[in-house]
Amino acid sequence: MRVTLRDVARLSSVATKTVSRVVNNQGEISKATRQRVQAAIEQLGYRPNILARSLVSQRSDTLAVVASGLEYYGPSHTLVGIEQQSYDLGYSLLLSLLPRPDDTNVSPVLDAFVARRVEGVIWAVPEIGDNRAWIQSDLLDRLPPIVFLSMEPRPGLSVVAVDNQTGAVQATQHLLDQGRRKIGVITGPLAWWEARERYVGWQDTLLRAGMRVSPSLVVNGDWSAASGEQGMRKLLEQQPDIDAVFACNDQMALGALGIAHQSGRCIPRDLAIVGFDNIPESAYFWPPLTTVYQQLVDVGRIAVQVLHKLVEARRHSEDGVELAATVLKPELVIRASSLQTPRQV
Amino acid sequence: MRVTLRDVARLSSVATKTVSRVVNNQGEISKATRQRVQAAIEQLGYRPNILARSLVSQRSDTLAVVASGLEYYGPSHTLVGIEQQSYDLGYSLLLSLLPRPDDTNVSPVLDAFVARRVEGVIWAVPEIGDNRAWIQSDLLDRLPPIVFLSMEPRPGLSVVAVDNQTGAVQATQHLLDQGRRKIGVITGPLAWWEARERYVGWQDTLLRAGMRVSPSLVVNGDWSAASGEQGMRKLLEQQPDIDAVFACNDQMALGALGIAHQSGRCIPRDLAIVGFDNIPESAYFWPPLTTVYQQLVDVGRIAVQVLHKLVEARRHSEDGVELAATVLKPELVIRASSLQTPRQV
């Protein structure tokens, strides 16, 4: 049943090493031998066993990715980039999902990776609360190279992230440029690093413009459209003369749009709304949503490129590879939900 | 640097087999020895090498999944179910993405799986055109057990799928029940099996109700919101007295909603709209969208459960395991976009 290199060698009357050479296209082999071997491979239906090869060559050609919230727009797009680049570089990809992104018990999944001798790890779980605490532990020393996504860059770690703060600045500045003066914000859960960055971007932009940042302009959401609805209701209550809202993702913006309509406001005339993420649906909201586009597929691709360099460096036992952060700038996508000049009071 | 079983054995003055027993919790071992071994493991930072284990035990405890379109709602949710169930059953999961779902050149990715000796494969690529042609080839014989998702059930294959036709029937019947009489459809790309099923469900329901199925009630979309817009425009042109539309996914329904509004129609009074998928945003469309919910996470979980049984059967070389199809029934989620009785003409 199981066909091995030896079987092929026997059938084609050569040494196993010769078959190995044919399979891996290495060394000089006479045409006749090669053809004979290939015929035997064909005939027996031989498939090389990469596990055995890994054992002796000390390389698994496998990367692993730990992700969370794959149901959502961001993580799934990043994963696409990770997979594509891994494939392009010849790696297999092992996938592990954390059921809860704020999970702090990460050693089981990491142990499994080490046991399988993966050559590198992409940590694609958003930074929430202290779910990065394990980085301080000695766990990290026993691990292969690892690249972190969506987290605060810090020295000694390879991080690839989008500059959320700049994105929020772009969104808020755009609203200012459109003549808006009472700009509220619906934040994400502030335990999330990304949510904090977006909030700070909003805040800084207003302060730099010499405006007051009243607490009545701030409500907290949880990324869901339901929380966007709730947040919008609260904002309209706390600050009836509000003329713009920066919702920290598109789902919350969607919820906010609905409530704004229900309150009888015309968008963007009475109230401008800007989101974050540029989910495909946002171009078809009513009105189409101005939002911040992040190149999440690129984040994934770049992460694997960085990881690949770390893996290569370790293979050649180069020391002192500088671990740096790669930060991508997002882009504002301007649509109807923010475009009209506000009505003069 | 590399610590092996032998190193541990040496340090704790036992045989390698004993260490192996301790690591795998098998056989009877005296408390003293176990502790001594565990201390050595701890001290050396020993991590078992699963690759080596797989080589001798002839099992990799690894499944593989081939998916496509992970950026979209359906595939990403199914993948979540697949990963969760794989983890629960103790398998590692290898992920491969097909850049184009209609790709017909699948042997590279399958070869890679065979080379890695995965014990089973989940084929989570939608059936499009003849992208199932390879199943007829001898490729299948050399493969480990494989479970197919989202495809027409056929004898000799394990398939797990949602009953798209029934979903479409539910949607269309609901519109009939609401008193609608001119019910159009915006289909998905008809090369897709799922799109055809939904189309047939719409058609059959109308025919069974004794209604005519006019070509002017049918337009073809490509799943995108843009195609939903375009389709809606065409429908309104071809059949101005249309009073309901079944859009074959929520994105197209979103596009249709926008155009319907722009045409001055009030939804649901003048025009009822129903979608398919129940993406989270659909509950916040304007108006909230009636749609068909598929338990896609369950599809993934069940697929792995089925696969697990096949793997076990092969291990014990049980023959004649019946390969059956598992079909899940979707559920209609009724919201405002279809609820109101139409205006009496």
Next chain:
DNA sequence: TTGTAAGCGTTATCAC
């Protein structure tokens, strides 16, 4: 250009 021997890190077999 091709072959031989050793070994990668584990588990299975069968002794003790």
Next chain:
DNA sequence: GTGATAACGCTTACAA
């Protein structure tokens, strides 16, 4: 209870 020894399927020296 524990230990020697032979696999598992492949590649890397080194030899011919």
